[in-house]
């Protein structure tokens with residue numbers, strides 16, 4: 001009744017004022033129609049609007065973009081294509097189909113580079129390995145050698161163990177003594193920063209200590225990551241405009257960039273001086289990297305100045321720190337909610353400790369918190385499986401981006417136009433019912449273990465968390481060393497209790513961090529020898 005009389009009076013007003021204010025008479029009903037349409041469509045997973053297509057739905061769901069991508073995939077299928085939206089300016093597709101992922105990242109890899117936009121968006125990385133550049137092949141070969149050679153492997157595992165022993169465990173012990181409530185995500189990000197820093201420069205950054213002091217370089221890297229996320233989601237023209245005016249996140253980015261460069265220059269210089277003086281030979285990866293480069297004639301062009309070392313350090317820090325720290329945080333959250341998993345990991349660790357022939361030596365070790373050696377953990381299949389399972393549900397890099405060069409057809413029949421933006425959702429790929437079964441949302445490390453108690457290779461082949469093909473992660477082994485050494489020492493010596501009532505949700509970011517951190521209380525575990 002009210003609505004009808006309202007409409008009648010509104011029509012009379014419009015009729016009366018039509019000649020005087022035609023724009024006003026058109027604007028009001030248009031706004032009314034839009035708001036009615038929005039109200040009607042609100043709550044739907046995704047809506048395809050005229051002209052602006054799915055972009056309003058993306059903005060509406062930005063706060064839960066990863067879970068939203070799973071909802072969309074469940075509704076519309078594993079590949080979603082958008083052609084010539086926004087007056088023909090935008091064409092793109094999102095996929096989590098395993099066949100398509102393999103095709104894009106591996107089989108026809110050369111047709112799907114990262115794209116021209118990528119280099120400009122991630123300009124802070126310089127010419128580092130993660131870019132498409134003519135020297136990428138050489139750079140990858142050198143980094144692989146620097147990370148995978150036997151001496152480097154020892155540097156990495158010894159350094160990790162030292163950081164666990166000298167920083168992580170003492171910090172947790174302090175938290176127990178003082179009954180502190182701690183943010184475990186912050187602790188892990190400090191732990192991975194300290195490890196990467198020591199591995200690279202052969203010195204301790206001491207970011208993870210009982211005083212939890214800030215660190216300018218770590219803060220700079222964090223600010224840069226945040227600004228990069230906004231560059232990734234905002235239209236290019238917008239962030240470039242902000243950069244020109246030096247406002248908002250772009251101002252933050254420029255400040256972070258200066259801080260990072262200032263610190264890296266100091267550490268690289270110090271490392272070179274150490275090398276000249278012959279101090280601490282082969283104790284750091286950068287040293288190995290530098291001397292490898294100096295020795296190899298073909299690669300000499302790469303070391304003309306410190307820029308190469310600076311760019312390598314950047315990809316090392318950004319590629320390895322947040323990813324591994326985040327992975328550890330989700331792992332402990334899942335383990336705390338699945339106490340049966342914690343019990344099985346503990347059984348496995350007890351078996352490693354107590355089945356040793358030299359038991360007397362073990363008894364001595366048990367007088368202080370026990371920190372495992374990476375070789376001791378080689379048979380810890382269940383721990384490995386539990387880490388993989390947590391990476392499946394919470395892949396630290398939830399989305400991967402590519403651009404198509406030529407027209408192509410994906411294995412599921414989707415036609416790809418030249419220049420199309422391609423987003424691979426690792427997050428959705430790890431949660432597909434067709435691939436992982438009805439229990440795909442459950443945390444079940446058992447799915448990674450075969451009937452012989454070994455790692456299940458079929459399951460491993462469905463997992464893309466470290467990417468696949470020529471650009472797959474070079475730090476996978478190092479990431480597992482960092483995660484296994486921290487997780488084994490923590491689970492063996494402490495029990496982590498997650499505080500109830502906190503909202504655990506991913507932060508919209510390039511790396512799947514927890515938005516509000518993970519608040520926990522730590523208790524010392526009583527060992528039954």
Ligand code: HEM
Pocket residue numbers: 129130131140143315316319320321323324327395396397400401464465466467470471472473474475476478479
């Ligand atoms: C749980 C931890 C980690 C995860 C989930 C992870 C995941 C990934 C993924 C998905 C890529 C491919 C990115 C793309 O195609 O754009 C990648 C590349 C890379 N990762 Fe990792 N990563 C982890 C830890 C590390 C660590 C510790 C390092 C240390 C050095 C590292 C170094 C790299 C490098 C250098 C690349 C670039 C390879 C290339 O483009 O040729 N990552 N990583």
